[in-house]
Amino acid sequence: MRLVDLLPVLCLLFRPLTATFADDAYHIDFHHVLLGIPQPRATFLHRPSATSKASLLYTLSNRSVLGAVNPRDGSVVWRQQLGAGNGLLRPVFGESIIISVVNRTVQAWDAAEGRLVWDWTSPDEITDLEISQYDGGGQGIYILTQDEGAKATVRKLSEHSGVLEWEYHDESGNIPRGLSISAQGLYFVASHSAILQGSKIKVTTLNPSDGISLGVIHLSTDADLSDDDSMLTLESTGFSSLVIWSDRTLKSLRINVLGTNNIYVARLPIEKDEPIGTVQISTSATKGGAVDLLVHCKVRASDTTSHSAHLYHFNAVSESLKTVYHLPSVQGPAAFSIAIHDGNTYLVRTTKRDVTLFSSISEHHLEQWLLQPKFHRPSTSAYDIPFAVSEVVVREKSSYGVRSAVLHSSGDWEMIQNGENLWFRPESLSGVVAAAWAGTDGPRSPTRELKTESQSHIAAAYLHRIKRHTRDSKGFPQWIQSIPDRIAHSLFGIEYRSQTTGFQRDSFGFHKILILATDSGRVFALDAGSNGKILWSTQVSVIGNGPLWEIESIQVDSDIALIRDFGGLELQVRVTDGIVLDNQLRSAEVDLKTTITVPDMSGSALTIKVKADGTVAVPQRRHSGLEMMIVTRDDNMAIRGWTLATSEPVLAWAFLPRPNERVISIAARPLNDPVASIGKALGDRNVLYKFLSPNLLIIVDITQPINCVLSENWFAYTVFSNLTERVAQNGAVTQAATKGYQIVVSELYESTLANDRSPLDPASSSPNLHPGAVDASDHDNGPHMVSQTYLVPAAVSFMTVTSTSQGITPRSLLCVVPSLNSVFAIPRAYIDPRRPMERDATSMEAEEGLFRHEAALEFDPKWALNHMREVQGVQTIITSPSLLESTSLVFAFGNLDLFGTRIAPIGGFDMLGKGFNKIQLIGTVVALAIGTGVLAPLVRKKQTDSRWKGT
Secondary structure, eight states: OOHHHHHHHHHHTOTTOOSSOGGGTTTSOEEEOOOOOEEEEEEEEEOSSTTOSSOEEEEEETTSEEEEEOTTTOOEEEEEEOOSSOEEEEEOTTSSEEEEEETTEEEEEETTTOOEEEEEEOSSEEEEEEEEOOTTTOOEEEEEEEOTTSOEEEEEEOTTTOOEEEEEEEOSOOEEEEEEEETTEEEEEEEEEOSSSSEEEEEEEEOTTTOOEEEEEEEEOTTOOOTTOOOEEEEEOSSOEEEEEEOTTSSEEEEEETTSOOEEEEEOOOOTTOOEEEEEEEEEEOGGGEEEEEEEEEEEOSSOEEEEEEEEEEETTTTEEEEEEEEEEEESOEEEEEEEETTEEEEEEEESSEEEEEESSOSSEEEEEEOOOOSSOOOSSOOOOOEEEEEEEEEETTEEEEEEEEEOTTSOEEEEETTEEEEEEOGGGOSEEEEEEEESOOTTOHHHHHHHHHTSOHHHHHHHHHHHHHHHHTTHHHHHHHHHHHHHHHHHOOOOOOSOOSOOOOSSSOOOEEEEEETTSEEEEEETTTTTEEEEEEEOSOOTTSOOOOEEEEEEETTEEEEEETTSEEEEEETTTOOEEEEEEOOOOTTEEEEEEEEOTTSOEEEEEEETTSOBOOOSSOOTTOOOEEEEEOTTOOEEEEEOSSSSOEEEEEEOOOTTOOOOEEEEOOSSOOOSOSEEEOTTSOEEEBOOOTTOEEEEOSSSOOEEEEETTEEEEEEEEEEEEEEEETTEEEEEEEEEEEEEEEEEESOSSTTOOOOOOOGGGOSOBOTTOSOGGGGGGSOEEEEEEEEESSOOOEEEEOOOSSSOSOOOEEEEEGGGTEEEEEOGGGGOTTSOSSSOOOHHHHHHTOOOOOSBOOOOGGGBTTTTOOOOSEEEEEEEEOSSTTOEEEEEEESSOEEEEEEOTTOOTTSOOTTSOHHHHHHHHHHHHHHHHHHHHHHHHHHHHHHHHHO
16 A cells, blocks of 8 residues: 555544644734724723723724724724624723613623623614713713604613613604713703704703603704704713704804704805815813814815814803814815813824824914824725824923824724824724635746746747746845845744745745635735735725625636626736726626636636526537536525536536425535545555545535535534434433534445445436435445534534645644634544444554544644634635645634634644754754764774785
8 A cells, every 4th residue: 555545544643733833823823803993983092990091992893893902002902792783882981881882782891801791781772872970860871762663762771780770751753863961961852854844953851860851942953954964963061962963065063052042153164166075073071161163074076085174162151152263174085083181172183194283272283293104005995084083192381192093994993103103903804705815826936937938939938938037036136135034034033024025935835815805895915924914905896885795706817816796796806916907797697696617628717607597508618528517506496417528518417405495505525625545544454445526515405504514535514403312221212312513524435345446326327316206225326424423512603624735634624613712623533433432442443543432522722723812703714735735724714803824734744843953953964074074084094004904
């Protein structure tokens, strides 16, 4: 038998080996700890406790993830995954808790540790949240809910326990706008339709202690406020509460002190015909019951945008409105934010060129910092700044410090302190819906270059080689300069960073490009061998407030990535720089469901159309002789197999589920699934021949979700079992309940006998397969199957297997366990269905690597690829072989985090570990060379003397 056949058996004897060396942990893997894109009204800097001297950056993202970020380095202090839906986030000043609202749940969290203090669930959807700590019974948490019948309810919760204290019901049918609380009382603001047009504002004053209505005031808006208008803002000054709205032209503001009938008008200094895109209002309470109003106007022209800011001072005590100043407009992206220090209000303007600090007294800036060049790779898409939150520190009378957390239009988050970039968080990477490996063999790889030269004329090949050598020689000086650094890195472990920007190839195939597509319409390229470094990002689809981007597939050919979505869009993106080469919609055929791209006989791409009824359309050119089968599924859950061996697609078989069944999932062998040995060597030197077929397919057609994977001659699936079995024990029949999460593993062999290769009837010979319609005698012609079931402690949401270039290394089963926020690599030996039951393994079985079967399969912490990290929101895993047979590349992605690593299921037998002492090896070789050089003359002299003496 070949040595290749014995290698897996020998490797299984070393079961204590883990998937990753201890010295490789946190070095060969990368983890993008993400929160999602921060939301403007749910992001702020806040001190976690009254005794804390530093602030944390809190946010509730669009992924409903609540998190606290360290402003110094951008690391996540803690995070919590909340339920999906719109959310609100408020700090409780003077206390060590923050309050979050998502859908119908109110939760209080420890601001320093992220620990849940209490929670309360509302019977209706929550639309607003207010927190107050005023004396006189006003302390507490106030929420506004709205049921399906548009009836609003105001509720008060205890801030310490979350206990419901009182309710106020509004059954008028008015549209609830929000809540606002001040020292004067609690105000419930709603709007209702006027007689002629527009809406009127209804303000209900409530007693914060018991929720009793104290009065109602109706405000006329002069048809400025529509039912769907979002330009109504509620602000609290502490002393009183304000309601602010704009007219339809966005040229003026209306301000009212809640509880009164007076309306004040603030005119914006904007040209009559100047188009205003958006108006953002921010407020800050100052001393004496006054409030500063910052109005940020964004003017959109044909191809440019400009931003201006206007500051107003409103005294709620004297009810006077004064214009402080108007900042001139700036061209390009900009964001304005308000910061308060020692009761004084500061205005921070952030552009792509500078950060400027203003006071609330004068339009002359206090400080200005020019921004340093970004240390992250810029996006190839348009740039904007949606919002920023800032914090100001006064060092001396004329010295200030400012740090601003700036959100970019790409979704990335950046902290700027005094004009310097402290950190950068790529939150736009959240929500990855599809990914693919691009490999390292681009259009100029050595293999492709030599193939091109071999297929060209001798003169053209010689000219091509001259050009190739000239191009490669450009990097020769830099390669010479990098030799000392690479030697130091190899011998002493000193970190080496190449001066060459962009993608770097290596000799082991670890540096592969990952092409990612997110549901926000962005495409990324990551370097898997450089800690997941972002090479480029491109916005290829404008999503806005519409539905999320749903990707059908990503296929990479050479240096071109073909991205298809379910809307018919086809994109061709260059892998090296993210440039979109082609952007077009597929032909709008009514019955077209999708298209499949397969290689034809010449290796070129062949597009086959699949219709909604599951039939395959005739391709654009003939494909006679193409040994390939295509499996389709129609809207009625029918599965069909089509062969392309003839000039027209031919239906080979069909699978029709029963009327009460539906197809849950389909699994086939991976495209890269090499088989190193056609048999399994037994302990007695006999061989069980594997049942290997490229046409194997697993169809799951039961009611509950099942995850399955198929590789080589074995498959596995997970299921939650809640069955009761009749078990005979000591002559009596008892009921045994099998309840829990299970992994079922099965192996297929050609025969039950060793060294037997019985001819099998291939499944494809049957034109139709119907459940329950197969005769029992046909099972004798099928493969022999060995199955075993293992109970696991938690649900597995996704499974796949590792992949290597030759398939010699035994595969590990990769599992995503959401409840543990982990990715596990289960060694193949632990889920071998041939493990002996209720007895110890014999010497022959132990020689195969088998050991006693245990019904419960615990997740060994050594199997966790993420080690002590928590990978949240991971849904899918893709693998790719490296150039080393021992190592497989692994990448896990999903709704939130990204995690990548490389795994050696039986150890890195073809690569030296970090513990290998290269200096000692070199020293030994040098010592031997010196010793040989010194002793060689002595030995020659001794041999010469002995010959003279012998004569």
